[in-house]
Amino acid sequence: xxxxxxxxxxxxxxxxxxxxxxxxxxxxxxxxxxELLPLSHLLPSRLTMVHYDAVLRQSLMPRALLNSLGIAxxxxxxxVGLGALAGYALARLPVPxxxxxxxxxIAATAFPQIATVSPLYLLMRxxxxxxxxxxxxxxxxxxxxxxxxxxxxxxxREIPRALEEAAAVDGAGRLATLRFVVLPLVGxxxxxxxxxxxxxxxxxxxxxxxxxxxxxxxxxxxxxALFPGVFEVPWGDIAAASLLASLPPVLIVIGFQRYLVRGLxxxxxxx
Amino acid sequence: MSDRRLGWLLLxxxxxxxxxxxxxxxxxxxxxxxQYRIPVFSISRWAGLAHYAFLTVDPRFWSAAGVTALFAVxxxxxxxxxxxxxxxxxRGQRHGRRAAVALLLLAWALPSVVTAKMFEWLYHxxxxxxxxxxxxxxxxxxxxPALALPSLIAADVWRxxxxxxxxxxxxxxxxxxxxxxxxxxxGAAGVQAFARITWPLVRPILLVALLxxxxxxxxxxxxxxxxxxxxxxxxxxxxxxxxYRALFQTLQVGFGxxxxxxxxxxxxxxxxxxxxxxxxxxxxx
Numbered sequence: 001x002x003x004x005x006x007x008x009x010x011x012x013x014x015x016x017x018x019x020x021x022x023x024x025x026x027x028x029x030x031x032x033x034x035e036l037l038p039l040s041h042l043l044p045s046r047l048t049m050v051h052y053d054a055v056l057r058q059s060l061m062p063r064a065l066l067n068s069l070g071i072a073x074x075x076x077x078x079x080v081g082l083g084a085l086a087g088y089a090l091a092r093l094p095v096p097x098x099x100x101x102x103x104x105x106i107a108a109t110a111f112p113q114i115a116t117v118s119p120l121y122l123l124m125r126x127x128x129x130x131x132x133x134x135x136x137x138x139x140x141x142x143x144x145x146x147x148x149x150x151x152x153x154x155x156x157r158e159i160p161r162a163l164e165e166a167a168a169v170d171g172a173g174r175l176a177t178l179r180f181v182v183l184p185l186v187g188x189x190x191x192x193x194x195x196x197x198x199x200x201x202x203x204x205x206x207x208x209x210x211x212x213x214x215x216x217x218x219x220x221x222x223x224x225a226l227f228p229g230v231f232e233v234p235w236g237d238i239a240a241a242s243l244l245a246s247l248p249p250v251l252i253v254i255g256f257q258r259y260l261v262r263g264l265x266x267x268x269x270x271x
Numbered sequence: 272m273s274d275r276r277l278g279w280l281l282l283x284x285x286x287x288x289x290x291x292x293x294x295x296x297x298x299x300x301x302x303x304x305x306q307y308r309i310p311v312f313s314i315s316r317w318a319g320l321a322h323y324a325f326l327t328v329d330p331r332f333w334s335a336a337g338v339t340a341l342f343a344v345x346x347x348x349x350x351x352x353x354x355x356x357x358x359x360x361x362r363g364q365r366h367g368r369r370a371a372v373a374l375l376l377l378a379w380a381l382p383s384v385v386t387a388k389m390f391e392w393l394y395h396x397x398x399x400x401x402x403x404x405x406x407x408x409x410x411x412x413x414x415x416p417a418l419a420l421p422s423l424i425a426a427d428v429w430r431x432x433x434x435x436x437x438x439x440x441x442x443x444x445x446x447x448x449x450x451x452x453x454x455x456x457x458g459a460a461g462v463q464a465f466a467r468i469t470w471p472l473v474r475p476i477l478l479v480a481l482l483x484x485x486x487x488x489x490x491x492x493x494x495x496x497x498x499x500x501x502x503x504x505x506x507x508x509x510x511x512x513x514x515y516r517a518l519f520q521t522l523q524v525g526f527g528x529x530x531x532x533x534x535x536x537x538x539x540x541x542x543x544x545x546x547x548x549x550x551x552x553x554x555x556x
Contacts, residue, residue, distance in 0.1 A: 008366045015374035021429065022377055024400050025389045039396040078288075086285035087488035093278030101282070103546070108293055110542035112490035114511040115535035118303060118518050118528045119296035142292035145285060174277055205493040221384035225497050234394055242385045249380035253373050254447060262379075264434070265441050268483060269405065269476070 022246070029239035036235050051240035061241050063215045064223035071133050071219060072201035072248075075140035079148045079197045080190055082141075087152030088178055092164070108146040113206045121210055131213040139207045142199040151196075151266055155189030156182060192263030195256055202248055220245045252261070310437035312520050322529035332530070334505055335513040336338065341420065342495075342509060343488035346427045350480050353428065354435025355473065361436070362443045372437070379433040387497035390426040410427070413499055414504045423495055423507050430494070431487070435480045442476040456502040466472070489538050511535050 016023075019090060028036070029051050031044040055061045089095055090102060129135040158183060167177045183190075208219040218226075224245055227238050253259055272280075307318045323522045357375070364371055378386075393399050394412035402410055410423040446468065454464045492511040495501065501508030501516070510530055518527030 001284065004363075004365055008364055011360055011364055012367050012371055012374070014360070015371055017378050018429075019374045021386075021389045021393055022381070025385075028392060036398050037395075039399070039403050042403070082285040082288060085281040089278040091283035093274045093281070095278035095282060096275070101286075106546060107539070107542055108289065108485050110538055110545075111293060111297060111513070112531070112534050112538050114490060114492055114514050115300050115528075115531040116293065116296040117515075118524055118531060119299035120292065121518075122299075122303075122524075123296065138288070138292050142288050145289055145293075149285060174274065199380060204383075205382070205384050205497075206515075221382050221493070224382075224384050224388060227388075235395070235398060238388055239392065241542075242388050245385050246381050249382070250377065253376045253380050257369060257372055257376070260376065261437065261441075264437060268434075268438055268479060 014106075025239050025242055028236060029243050033236055051234075051236040052239050052244075054234075055240045055244065057239070059227070059241065060215045060218065060223050061220070061244060064218050064220045065131065065244060067215075067217055068220040069248075071136045072198050073138065074133070074137045075144065075201045076194050076197040078137060079144045080152075080194045083145055083148035083152050083193060084183065084190060086149045087156055088182060088212040090149065090153040091156035092182075093174075096165075101128045102150070105146040105150050109150070113143070117206055117210050121205070122252060124211055130211060131217050133217055136201075136204075136208055136217065136219065138250075139211070140201040141197075143204075143207075144200045147267055148193045148197055151193045151263060152186065152189060154266055155186050155192075159185050170237055178249070188259060188262070191259040192266065193257070195252055195260050196222055196263045196267065199249060199252065287444075292498050299536070300317055300528050300531055304532045307523040308524035309522055310524065316508070318482055318525055325526075326529060326533070331505065331508075332510075333508045333512065335508050336528075338420065338507060339489060339509040339511075341426070342424060342491070342507075346424045346431070347481060347484045347488055349428045350432045351477055351485055352437050353432045354441050354480065355477060357432065357436035357467075358439030358443055358473075361440050375436060375480055377434045378431075379437075383430065383431070383493035384497050386430050386492050387509065390422070391498055393482060394422055411500075414503055416504050418513050419503055419507050423499055426498060427488070427494055431484060434478075435484065438476050438480045439473055442473055446472055476541050478548065479545075482541060482548065484543070486538055489541065490534060510537075 007193065027044070028046040030049065032046060032048045033050070035041070035044050076216050090098055095101070124135045124139075129138075163181055163185070164177050167181045172180065204219070205221040205225070208217075208222045209225065212218045212222055224238070224241055227234070227241060285508070286529065300413055305318055305320070306315065307321075308315050342426075361371060361375075391413065393401050396402060396409045396411045396414075399412075401412065402408055412418050450468050451555055453458070454468055459467055490511060491509065495507050495509055496515065497514055499507040502514040511534060514527050514530035514534065517530060519522045521527075
């Protein structure tokens with residue numbers, strides 16, 4: 001029993017060490033500028049909020065956070081909304097060519113963004129969507145959609161058919177059954193799919209870097225990659241900005257871990 | 272309305288979005304790769320297979336292909352080895368499982384641009400933690416052509432090992448304890464139990480993780496683009512970074528698309544291997 005606790009503690013300590021790059025960045029974000037370069041002591045002599053102050057007041061980060069949040073929430077809603085309808089059709093309705101569609105979905109999850117970025121750029125330019133939220137919402141939703149459909153079709157298949165048949169006996173049509181029986185039951189599955197779609201959009205860099213031009217649509221990863229330094233690199237400010245960029249993923253990993261893990265495993269094991 | 276028609280109706284919006292924003296560009300890119308397209312000079316004419324012919328003799332392309340291969344093989348091998356090790360370490364965890372998984376998944380969930388910025392600072396010659404822990408030697412991790420790719424691989428391994436570890440961990444938890452008890456009765460413990468019970472049961476999932484990671488390693492872009500930008504001296508320039516530079520920096524849309532198509536083809540070969548694998552697993556199950 002005791003050795004078990006000690007072992008558990010050691011494993012946790014090892015994992016804290018593993019996450020050290022993140023904690024180091026957190027410490028850098030509150031370290032005074034004078035103690036950053038060169039690094040002479042592990043721990044700073046005092047903590048400061050000047051870097052957060054600079055990032056929140058003088059950089060484009062607040063606007064980028066707003067863009068990222070809006071784009072990620074919209075593309076997640078779009079992907080999960082369309083994905084739930086399509087997932088139900090693939091799981092329960094006699095769709096001709098179902099096998100081919102499912103196979104296509106798996107293949108589409110593997111598409112490299114670098115291959116579609118040039119035609120998509122031309123398409124967005126032709127539609128007048130360059131530097132808009134809509135361009136990224138459509139691109140991110142479409143890229144997340146195959147995985148979302150695959151996950152939701154799988155989760156819907158796990159629901160006992162008897163429940164839907166009972167609803168049908170009571171006179172409920174297909175759409176009413178979907179709305180009042182299937183969707184409530186597949187809620188946790190939708191949460192899993194939504195978390196993965198949200199993380200994908202929040203973290204997405206290549207499309208955002210290529211399709212955006214100004215602060216009107218620049219997302220957090222783009223703002224961070226382009227973080228300006230006038231004479232020298234502002235490492236403290238960059239650390240503060242990366243901490244802000246990490247907030248949603250950190251909250252998800254801590255607060256919604258169960259759904260995230262379920263989605264990850266279902267997505268990888270394809271069962 | 273018949274169920275068939277309803278099915279198509281429910282599928283239509285998703286397929287329309289996928290068709291317009293994923294499938295259509297994926298086909299269009301092949302068409303683009305067969306043309307000379309340099310918008311700034313208003314050049315737009317048929318090239319046929321000229322770009323692909325050029326790629327076969329382009330030293331920069333072969334260098335990028337070599338970097339991509341080395342990056343993929345090294346990072347995926349390390350990730351699978353370390354991931355399995357972490358899963359074995361986690362398996363016996365009784366207390367603090369949630370905290371353990373949170374710490375594990377943190378690295379995986381962060382935006383890759385954040386990871387790039389974090390490691391850029393860790394590797395900083397004068398301000399970085401790595402050199403400080405090594406006793407203050409001013410090693411230029413990202414600026415030295417011999418060290419840049421290994422440093423990049425280390426950052427990628429840090430970021431994606433948790434994914435492999437989570438898959439293996441989930442599999443390990445489903446192995447019943449009785450199997451090990453029975454093996455112990457037969458005198459098999461430790462390494463023998465691992466070889467006889469754990470390994471055969473974990474191997475299929477490790478293979479899945481390996482294919483997934485290979486897919487991601489071949490199309491990886493963010494980390495190297497932000498951390499090293501392909502430098503120094505092209506030692507970390509992968510095919511994706513080369514394609515991006517051709518597309519958006521030298522603005523050769525046709526040529527850049529051709530490199531994109533090569534990445535596409537490589538990824539699809541791995542994806543087909545993956546599909547065959549699950550097909551076979553389903554057939555044998």
